[in-house]
Amino acid sequence: MTDWYHELTQEIAPTFITVDNPTGAEPIPDSFLFNDTLNTKIPVEAGKTYLLRLINIGAFVAQYFYIEDHTMRIVEIDGIYTDAAEADILYISAAQRYSVLVTMKNSTEKNYPIVTVADSVLLDTIPSDLKLNQTNWLEYNSSASFPQAVMTVSDCSDLNPYDDMSLVPYDKMPLLEDPDVSLELTVTMQVLDNGADYAFLNDISYTKPKVPALYTVMSAGSLATDATVYGDYTHSVVLDEDQVVEIILNNGDTGTHPFHLHGHAFQMIDRFPSYGAHFYDYADGDPVTYNASNHSTFPAYPARRDTFVLPPQGYFVIRFKADNPGVWFFHCHIDWHLAQGLAMVFIEAPLAIQERVTIPQQHYDVCEAAGIAYEGNAAANTEDYTDLSGQNKQIAWLPGGFTARGIVALVFSCVSAFLGMGMIAFYGLSDIKKGAQGPIALREEVREHAD
Template sequence: MANSVMSLLAHILALFMVFKSTQAKTVTYDFNVTWVMANPDGLYERKVVGINGQWPLPTIEVDQGDRLVVNMFNGLGDKSSSIHFHGMFQNRTNEMDGPSMVTQCPVAPGSSITYNFTVEQHGTYWYHCHTDYCYPDGYRAPLIVHDNSSYFHDMYDEEFTISMSDWYHELMEDITFISRTNPTGAEPLPQSFLFNDTTSGINLSVEPGKTYLLRLVNIGAFVAQYFYIEDHSFQIVEIDGVYTEATNASILYIAVAQRYSVLVTMKNSTEKNYPIVTVADSQLLDTIPSDLKLNSTNWLQYNASAPHPQANITVASCTDLDPYDDMNLVPYDRMELLPDPDLTIELTVYMEDLDNGADYALLNNISYTAPKVPTLYTVLSAGDLATDSLVYGEFTHSMILEHNQVVEVILNNGDTGSHPFHLHGHQFQVINRAPGYGAHFYDFADGDPVAYDPSNHTAFPEYPARRDTFVLPPQGYFVIRFVADNPGVWIFHCHIDWHLMQGLAMVMIEAPLQIQERVTIPENHYEVCKAAGVQYEGNAAGNTEDYLDLTGQNKQVGWLPAGFTTKGIVAMVFSCISAFLGMAFISVYGASGIPKKKPEATEPVDVASTEN
């Protein structure tokens, strides 16, 4: 009897999948990427990356099961480009993931590329450039995957997509960052914080008693933001494409690249409009200029003729905000804690000055340095040697994962800043972190770093939260687990673009022999490599004869001589300056000769008049 029931259920499921597949469609976007002018904060007009002559960029919208085709032409003229569809698993389509020199060559000016894959997921995502740190120049926007079968589909009347971001007045290439003039690695300060790509104030028109789904996406380059609505609470139903059990909350902390979907039910009155508040995490900023506005007010508009009050918040109070801890969220599918890992990867984040006097980011002792051949293309051309991590170079920090291994990553933070880490191709279980969100998030920022102790930790959750971007606390740690069930080359990196620029990344090469069986590079992608002058065969050094010979590979900047820390450099510089001034004083004094001894005064000297 049980077997008959199971057979019937399997048959019903198969019919459902066939029905879903017949409903799927192909959604095509043609993107002509060019420079346009924009002034989103009303303070400064600048060049931004536009699509089809417009900015803000279009939101990509598809239904689960659709095929998404994006034809991109790079018309920037002076910059290479690409697109990463953030949060998409790209199962069996690793070549469509988008990060340059990881899964593809950069798309040079005048070249075109086609991204073509089936969207098998649901939820809230975004897309952005993943070449030469270009997305802060405006090349980023939401990507929404609608799902009419979600458990909360009938629980809301309408939906809004809200993006938040930091904003810079200068092009990324014009901002001095990795330089000996910035030995502490202080991140450049943004000039504004945008809400749906503006600071002019947005009204979300709502009706009393209705429930709305708000999709929240931080598409910034650096700064996390707090989010809340005055006199309203909400229910969290999704994080990073993972449905969660409906959970009440009133404040969220949304790091760059993270997404939330929340249900908000309106009041039964039209007497007032209510501020929607976003507040930048000021703890991430080394300094706060007097003209940098950290908080933004937009509105749930019940009544267009009623007042639109400013939010009642000050910069001093934002550190007291107590957001909901995402570790407490339970996935709606109640996926259990993964078993003990087959492979444990233990890493520590360091920020160090290297031999050129500039500050770099490292995982253990490696600052990610891109290879001469995209890593996926090395996998495909290396034959049996694809299972040897050496062929991918010493400075890509490549780890070989076996198919279906349970992988645990322990990430300790030796830095006083927080880091939102993103893993391409996967969502991961979040099983431990210290300290937690809220008032304790910066508990370890002062004093010594606290590393994870596998023999002494809090209990792992039974149904851990899952997401694709998770925040590493200052001088704390987190522990995540995932199953290596998606053969491909997947970069794991901090999503603060300044830190990625400094090398805070590594590469997971998952089941390389299965990659060779599953992945076929389209001819269009090879043409992109040819136009860019980038090799698409060989090891990390471009060697096609001996894959174990890395002569000529790209290398990270060398180490400082022992004892040359940032403080040591500063002390040395000031010591040299003092010595130079001292020698100069002695030289000048010596050249002036020794004055003759003055005769003793016969009358009292007026000290006050002498000093004058």
Template sequence: MLHLLIFLLLALGDFSAAKDVVYNFNVTWVTANPDGLAERKVVGINGQWPLPIIEVDKGDQLIVNMYNGLGDKSTSIHFHGMFQNGTNDMDGASMVTQCPIPPGSSFTYNFTVNQHGTYWYHCHTDYCYPDGYRQALIVHDKDAYFAHQYDEELSVTLSDWYHDMMEDIKPKFMSLYNPTGAEPIPNAFLFNDTTNLSLSVKPNTTYLLRLINTGAFVSQYFYIEDHTFKIVEIDGVYTEPTEADTLYISVAQRYAVLLTTKNTTDKNYPIVTVADSTLLDTIPSDLRLNSTSWLEYDGSAPHPQADITVAESSDLVPIDDSTLVPYDHMPLLENPVLSIQLDVVMGMLDTGKGYAFLNDISYTAPKVPTLYTALSAGNQTTDATVYGEFTHPMVLGHHDVVEIIMNNNDSGAHPFHLHGHNFQVLTRFPSYGADFFELKGGDPVPYDPSNHSAFPAYPPRRDTLVLPPQGHFVIRFVADNPGVWIFHCHIDWHLAQGLGMLFIEAPTQLQEQMTIPADHLAACSAGGIQSKGNAAGNTEDYTNLKGQNVQPGWIPDGFTARGIVSMVFTVLSAVLGMGSIVLYGLSDLKFSSTGSTDGQDVSDEYRD
């Protein structure tokens, strides 16, 4: 009885400590020039950019009231890494768990934060977060095992940066003129949304340093000259303290480290970030891949540039995140109920544009948000058919152990992110090191279940993991969170090309626990999007997918990618040539000696 009373008192104490944390966001365009090289429009909040850092304590209720004041763009907010257990409708992925929020509409995100650690928030609607709509989300935890081992906190975001707006880059990227799907090259790399920044520190002090890559494309190496640190968290999962001096942080990944400063103030030390050049198809002469900020002990002392001696970024050897051990020692998940093998391929379809595929499917958004299909499909909610062919849906049973085997047939790395979960990392090939970013000599190396490294007893867990070029990884998670969750490459260009799929998890239980808020449905109505029906918008027959959104067709047998591009441009040239002939002929009519007024009319109509 005494134990029960103590438990109730402790639970009541935790409850009373929790609070509502409310943010009111008016999302509008503002101007900024973070690298000092080009002023441009960016997405601001309440007239400001950089955006506000969201800070809560574990157990708090986070409420974000958002008004879309952009005027010309729909938007949303995804709280990256938040499980949203019981609040799948707050996940923020447009056409997955909600409708895009059209200009002039308001929308409230409201959920309990039952997690701890380092996260971020960003738009999850059609290329919008590289326009500046991203920032840190920090969940403080007074009960963290290292809570009494540090004196102060610092948060750092790393990101790539484009001088052009996404609306201008997008048509050039998904274009006949870019059939290989070469990603747009950033113009700069930012450190806390600026460059040449000094982080002021005190001597002999331990800091909890939170590091977040909020970029759209490029991974970055991170180190501080003449300093080491201890990793204590990856992607919201506490780890056994692990000494390191260099990190590789892909887009969407996060680390928290304990950094103890030196017992002196005689100099300042470069904080070095180096962009992963292996991801770039070309490197413009004016693009600086390495950037220097400073751990500033004395503001009046010199701020030296970093002494970077490596020839290539891949010569840096970071700690291998697959070797980290979670502090809670959660054991290896055994006996998966479902094993899903996914092969990554980048290729071309008959439009002549570059696309991305998981098992020959390029993710194509449905006409109805998939969560709303799951809620309106009645007893057909467990039938994957209703979610459409090109959302690549997989229905998961409640509490099933799910295994994902990913084979990369592409020569580029892909950081894959799973919404609603973190996952155990069982194996990855190759490991971080000289061959990680470029397997020499040839063919992709798929996972072989009869020949792999031993699975760890306590696998590391995170929500974003890098799939090596031509390599593979194996991950597992428990389907204990009813909802619709997208699994996708977090390079924004690759998601736009279709490198994603949907998990519809325990949809029967989902129907029992969820009702969509009125303002969410109002956003659908304002945007002219249905909130019921299958992937094709059919509310009468959920298995009838006539009219669903589809990926472009395959290139016919016998055609090569080069051949289809050549054919497209040949036809285009022919059309332009015929147009020139027609224009020349009509001009003759205009200036004929007969003075025909009919000829004049035809010529004017053509010009208009």
């Protein structure tokens, strides 16, 4: 399932991060597809059990998924097998995957709608011609009718999807011990000095370095363990091998954010609010942040996946073990938010990367052809890796007070206002008798000629 834009990203993007869109309203998809089309019919045999592999490959919009009058049994999420769990409705964000078992009915008298419902809460506006609900079918009988799905709720937010926090991994991997590294991050959206809206993790909007981080790792020697060399605006965190890492992610934004971690399936140990009737309760209120001394009981065998939905103005807590040396992106999988900078980087066991990884020559050839430096720190400095002069920077913050140009503009505005008021007072209070008699005399003269 996916959202579909009828124009290319490079045609849409220039209208997104711009002074003309200070609220950061995401571009609205033109339509929604199922298996790259519409009105899909999946032939099935009565009484059989099928494994359905569900993937949201969209750029933006999450979708609810259900099959009328059928129950799903979840057996896998994001590549991690789970104990079977029955579900009626799933909420599948961009990049999330589910495998479900569905047992067919014994009767072939009718066909059943497969329903996808776009999460309209994510959309700032809903065009009148945008169809949010799509019907496809389990085809038991090609001669029977193919009925359209009937929505049982007035708003998609009233649907009650299965809470993926409730799943138990099949391998029963226990809760990771207390973390060696704990990072508390806050998502915010803010307008910068160019008038456009950007996304931040702890006031850093990811800005790509002049040298890709992996190439900095490979060329920095022992300095690869120093986070400084990766730049001030890549939000890079260096991890030692086998450390237990905890990420506390608070949402200061009113929208949901599906966060994806490369290189790992993390344990989901807390989220608030949970999926269900109260998931959007704090979208219009004050943000709720994680309290380490007052939280729900962590599960003994936490569900694991690589993409987890952050609630509006809520939080989640995840843990993973740094047992996979590499340079791993952690980012919102709504592509528009990634473009706004909602990302950071984990540099995991950089010295182990140097020992175990060999970059093929063709990679360097591609960099040369593209004019991208492949040695040095984030500023492409190969002489002093701690010198970040010339690094790419995020757009400057809006000034806290008046700038010099603003002060000059204010002074001239005030002077113009006082001059205008003075002119009004001067002419308004001057002798108007002579001016008033002119038109009266003229009217009298006109009457005389008329007579």
